Amino acid sequence: MEKIKQQIIDKEEQVISITGLYKSFGDLNVLKGIDFNLSKGENIAVLGKSGSGKSVLIKIIVGLLKPDKGDVVVLGKQVEKLNTKELNELRLHIGFSFQSSALYDSMNVYQNLAFPLTMNLKTLSRKEVDDAIYEVADNVGLKDKLKQMPSDLSGGQRKRIGIARTLILKPEIMLYDEPTSGLDPVTSTEIIDLIKEVQQQYNTSSVIITHDLTCAKNSANRIAMLVDGKFLKIGNFEEVFDTDNEQVKGFFNYNFIQ
Amino acid sequence: MIKNYKKKFILSKGLDDYFTGIHNAFTFTARFFSEAFKRPFHLREIINQCFEVGLKSLALISLTGFIVGTVFTKQSRPSLEDFGATSWLPSLIGIAIIKALGPLVTALICAGKVGSGIGAELGSMKVTEQIDAMEVSSINPFKYLVVTRVIATTFTIPVLALYCSFVALYGSYLNVHAEETSSMISFYQSAFKTITFLDIATSVIKTLVYGFTIGIVGCYKGFYASQGTRGVGKAANQAVVLAMFLIFIEEVIIVQVSNWIRYF
Numbered sequence: 001m002e003k004i005k006q007q008i009i010d011k012e013e014q015v016i017s018i019t020g021l022y023k024s025f026g027d028l029n030v031l032k033g034i035d036f037n038l039s040k041g042e043n044i045a046v047l048g049k050s051g052s053g054k055s056v057l058i059k060i061i062v063g064l065l066k067p068d069k070g071d072v073v074v075l076g077k078q079v080e081k082l083n084t085k086e087l088n089e090l091r092l093h094i095g096f097s098f099q100s101s102a103l104y105d106s107m108n109v110y111q112n113l114a115f116p117l118t119m120n121l122k123t124l125s126r127k128e129v130d131d132a133i134y135e136v137a138d139n140v141g142l143k144d145k146l147k148q149m150p151s152d153l154s155g156g157q158r159k160r161i162g163i164a165r166t167l168i169l170k171p172e173i174m175l176y177d178e179p180t181s182g183l184d185p186v187t188s189t190e191i192i193d194l195i196k197e198v199q200q201q202y203n204t205s206s207v208i209i210t211h212d213l214t215c216a217k218n219s220a221n222r223i224a225m226l227v228d229g230k231f232l233k234i235g236n237f238e239e240v241f242d243t244d245n246e247q248v249k250g251f252f253n254y255n256f257i258q
Numbered sequence: 259m260i261k262n263y264k265k266k267f268i269l270s271k272g273l274d275d276y277f278t279g280i281h282n283a284f285t286f287t288a289r290f291f292s293e294a295f296k297r298p299f300h301l302r303e304i305i306n307q308c309f310e311v312g313l314k315s316l317a318l319i320s321l322t323g324f325i326v327g328t329v330f331t332k333q334s335r336p337s338l339e340d341f342g343a344t345s346w347l348p349s350l351i352g353i354a355i356i357k358a359l360g361p362l363v364t365a366l367i368c369a370g371k372v373g374s375g376i377g378a379e380l381g382s383m384k385v386t387e388q389i390d391a392m393e394v395s396s397i398n399p400f401k402y403l404v405v406t407r408v409i410a411t412t413f414t415i416p417v418l419a420l421y422c423s424f425v426a427l428y429g430s431y432l433n434v435h436a437e438e439t440s441s442m443i444s445f446y447q448s449a450f451k452t453i454t455f456l457d458i459a460t461s462v463i464k465t466l467v468y469g470f471t472i473g474i475v476g477c478y479k480g481f482y483a484s485q486g487t488r489g490v491g492k493a494a495n496q497a498v499v500l501a502m503f504l505i506f507i508e509e510v511i512i513v514q515v516s517n518w519i520r521y522f
Contacts, residue, residue: 059390062394064390064393064394088396088398089396091393091394091395091396092396094394096391096394098387098390098391099387100386100387102386102387102388102390102391103388103391104383104388104391105382105383105386105388106379115395115397116395116396116397119395119396119397119402120395120396120397165391165395166395169395
């Protein structure tokens with residue numbers, strides 16, 4: 001009885017629940033039966049080779065792509081069954097940090113941060129918008145860059161502003177797409193620290209898509225290894241890499257050499 | 259995994275792509291009409307785009323209009339002189355510029371300048387995931403990027419075309435004035451003497467259609483850009499070529515329809 005009660009509590013605390021997820025593009029089967037849950041306040045890193053479907057997974061979670069089969073439940077709502085209005089309401093609770101940062105080129109940093117806020121919360125006063133922007137820019141350590149254009153920022157600064165732009169709507173779930181790709185080790189460490197700070201400060205649950213073992217080990221509570229369209233293993237770092245699977249071992253060795 | 263990738267086509271790849279493209283273009287246009295009348299209207303962005311389309315094209319339109327008026331007058335004068343009919347020059351220029359050249363030249367210049375700009379801008383936003391970033395922020399990118407730009411081109415290009423016609427007539431007047439002294443008022447009066455309300459209305463309707471075409475084609479090509487930076491260049495290029503092609507087809511259809519109306 002206690003076990004069942006615990007399972008119910010656990011289920012209530014799950015912010016993302018995916019079962020039997022399939023996705024293909026033409027004849028190319030990318031995801032072949034993905035199952036995983038993300039609990040409130042937890043960070044999970046999805047590891048896998050380039051082209052293994054990691055980014056496809058989070059794009060399905062946020063509703064940018066539709067699954068072929070399977071259930072994707074985010075914050076208690078089945079994503080594929082939501083209409084546009086409901087999906088937009090759900091997206092206000094999800095932050096998505098893009099691999100390329102995806103900052104709006106034609107806007108400066110201040111306008112990039114203000115844009116999602118002013119477009120979604122039109123009743124906010126100018127002062128409230130300013131306060132929110134200064135707070136979030138301060139949290140990512142770039143308060144002094146507000147007047148600069150994205151093209152004037154370094155790769156690490158762009159990532160930080162990209163994360164700040166998603167944080168401004170105070171999301172419950174953060175989806176990071178390759179947060180450390182293309183960054184030097186020092187900047188990567190700063191981004192990893194920022195991911196942990198975001199988890200603590202904003203009480204977010206995160207899915208971190210990466211092929212960087214350092215990032216996965218240091219920023220996530222659990223690791224999911226995506227091989228051939230399926231999760232080979234989900235667990236902590238030691239559990240996942242304590243295996244004889246050649247692909248997993250190869251991945252580990254590759255990262256070690258890097 | 260990539261080795262197993264082999265797409266099946268109903269007819270052939272070329273034909274499938276062609277019909278899919280037509281279907282997508284119609285769906286895209288239908289979506290514009292369904293979204294254009296719904297809130298929010300993003301008025302500030304529409305005004306911003308009108309500024310981008312209008313004010314930034316003004317210098318080019320002025321120069322081209324002036325040259326068109328001057329060259330057309332210089333080319334027409336010898337033929338009219340042969341018949342001793344140089345006094346008809348203002349009327350001939352007026353008809354040619356207001357009914358045909360002003361709207362067409364403006365549309366072609368805007369297709370090149372504005373259409374390619376929109377295609378490249380949206381294409382670049384697409385391949386750098388900026389459009390996806392808007393979508394995940396609960397902002398409708400179609401409404402914010404496409405609807406605003408298409409409305410801006412639709413209503414700005416008629417204004418530019420009227421301006422172009424007046425500048426072309428002024429260029430023509432300076433040319434006529436250099437040869438035989440005449441006042442500007444009498445030149446403009448002669449130029450407009452044979453122009454009817456239907457001619458002006460047709461010109462305005464024509465430029466509304468051209469403006470819409472330039473906007474929707476530029477946005478469509480940019481919105482569906484792929485293949486990275488190469489795709490951006492392709493989107494900009496195709497936006498110009500397709501918009502110009504459609505403008506010529508629309509010109510023929512509108513002239514034909516206006517002639518039918520005139521006879522009735």
